[in-house]
Amino acid sequence: MSGLRVLKPGPQSILQDAGRRGWQHLGVSPAGPLDGHAAAWANRLLDNPWGTPLLEMALGGVELLAEVDTWFALCGAQVSLSVDAQPQPLSTRLPLRKDQRLNVGFARSGQYAYLAVAGGFVATPVLGSVSVQLREGIGRALQAGDDLACRPASFNHVASVPWPYLPDYRRTPLLRVITGGDAVSFSEDQVQGFFAQLWQLSPQTDRMGARLLGEPLTPPARQWSLGVTRGAIQVPPDGQPIILQADHQAMGGYPLLGWLHPLDQSRLAQCPAHHPLRFTAVSISDAQAELREFYRFFRRI
Amino acid sequence: MIRLEPAGAEALLLVLAQQPDAQLPLRIAVLAERIRGEMGELLTDLVPGWTSLLLHYDLLRTNHHELAERLTPLLEGWLSEPSVAHGGRLHEIPILYSGEDLDEVARLCRLSPGQVIELHAAIEYRVGAIGFAPGFAYLGELDPRLALPRRATPRTAVPAGSLAIAERQTAIYPQCSPGGWHLIGRCPWRLFDLERTPPSPLVLADRVRFRPIDERDFIAEGGLL
Numbered sequence: 001m002s003g004l005r006v007l008k009p010g011p012q013s014i015l016q017d018a019g020r021r022g023w024q025h026l027g028v029s030p031a032g033p034l035d036g037h038a039a040a041w042a043n044r045l046l047d048n049p050w051g052t053p054l055l056e057m058a059l060g061g062v063e064l065l066a067e068v069d070t071w072f073a074l075c076g077a078q079v080s081l082s083v084d085a086q087p088q089p090l091s092t093r094l095p096l097r098k099d100q101r102l103n104v105g106f107a108r109s110g111q112y113a114y115l116a117v118a119g120g121f122v123a124t125p126v127l128g129s130v131s132v133q134l135r136e137g138i139g140r141a142l143q144a145g146d147d148l149a150c151r152p153a154s155f156n157h158v159a160s161v162p163w164p165y166l167p168d169y170r171r172t173p174l175l176r177v178i179t180g181g182d183a184v185s186f187s188e189d190q191v192q193g194f195f196a197q198l199w200q201l202s203p204q205t206d207r208m209g210a211r212l213l214g215e216p217l218t219p220p221a222r223q224w225s226l227g228v229t230r231g232a233i234q235v236p237p238d239g240q241p242i243i244l245q246a247d248h249q250a251m252g253g254y255p256l257l258g259w260l261h262p263l264d265q266s267r268l269a270q271c272p273a274h275h276p277l278r279f280t281a282v283s284i285s286d287a288q289a290e291l292r293e294f295y296r297f298f299r300r301i
Numbered sequence: 302m303i304r305l306e307p308a309g310a311e312a313l314l315l316v317l318a319q320q321p322d323a324q325l326p327l328r329i330a331v332l333a334e335r336i337r338g339e340m341g342e343l344l345t346d347l348v349p350g351w352t353s354l355l356l357h358y359d360l361l362r363t364n365h366h367e368l369a370e371r372l373t374p375l376l377e378g379w380l381s382e383p384s385v386a387h388g389g390r391l392h393e394i395p396i397l398y399s400g401e402d403l404d405e406v407a408r409l410c411r412l413s414p415g416q417v418i419e420l421h422a423a424i425e426y427r428v429g430a431i432g433f434a435p436g437f438a439y440l441g442e443l444d445p446r447l448a449l450p451r452r453a454t455p456r457t458a459v460p461a462g463s464l465a466i467a468e469r470q471t472a473i474y475p476q477c478s479p480g481g482w483h484l485i486g487r488c489p490w491r492l493f494d495l496e497r498t499p500p501s502p503l504v505l506a507d508r509v510r511f512r513p514i515d516e517r518d519f520i521a522e523g524g525l526l
Binding site: 021025027029127136137138180224231232249251259261262284292295296 | 309314345353361476500
């Protein structure tokens, strides 16, 4: 099947869908997009169902040649976007005709841009998902000459993400945390210290975990390893917290201070190295109510 | 006795015991299967830990309170059951005992390499947990005479199929990965294969015996020397 021919693959461009569910008991990571919010909007603009395969581009730098007439949308990191050298708006559903060149520049703010096409990219699933998981050797990053298969499609008019839903990635985010896990085993001043200080995102951050740099915390003793979730805030012996991201391992043994609000994981993922971060507490019921509303909006198609 | 705790906005953690014991993996496997049967459609993943079971759930289909209510009778029944000594599939895995660290392990344990092999192959192990990497099964319990702390400096790349020991555990590295355990042998089989469903033959609470083989059998079983 033809689709989009890869002329420039970018530093790390990988296919993602809603993630690989149901295999964590065998140690297989769920993966999925780092910024689920931008990915959800990109698919929504094209009337694609939740979790339709799209392309996650780290830092942009991608050039593609259309082999079919289709429509696309680019959401997430602020990059320059052009079709045949004509600048185009982000977060907007746009036509792309056969033989046109789609060029994605490097990110000015944010880290990950999401390219969705009408109907989604077609790829062979592994354990029920096309999500690439580089650490586990599932799939690989795009290379020049690859073909991203997709079907022809058309729409009658353009559509954009309403501006209030577009985050400004340059600001210092206030990330919401559900405290819990082993939080009661931390001394109270340690928990307060976590919320009071301005943290920095470590350059060692990757798809597996966002590492924080700051005044180290004193964690309690290590636990018997147990299943962990995305957003879990682990505190290893060096006292610098790690927030688990999309490619997280299925099990972990470090004490947990709590979990990042699922809807703030996207915002965290868009921060560059050394970006300042602040945290504030949120109740689990508020977080769940908001997340339910988000799912109802994006998963109803 | 059993604690039910939220684990973030979309998961519920069952803390089933204070300490792991020899029976617990099998009992957790039984519980996980039962929960999967009763309410699997509400869950996206069930992840057994050493003393726990984590239930990832779909927030549009259920919530913590509903799950807790449905789990309570199930957990009461599970708690009152006598523990079962048997169960779990038995796997006999061929091993070429020629690991890089075999001689050093023998020296540290004050045994001959032959005795290390004999002690290691004498025991029927049980999968106590799966994690660290896809298909990485922690097998217990290793003979105390072979118990060694992890290597001071982990290797950056342990070859796929390496049989290793550390503390009271043994395991086969399914893929090439970093690792700090002592390498005492090699398995000719692929223990994690994405072309197969399920990708890994070992599941929680399965039983494992190791069968020593020579180089010729190793090649015949598909191994590459």
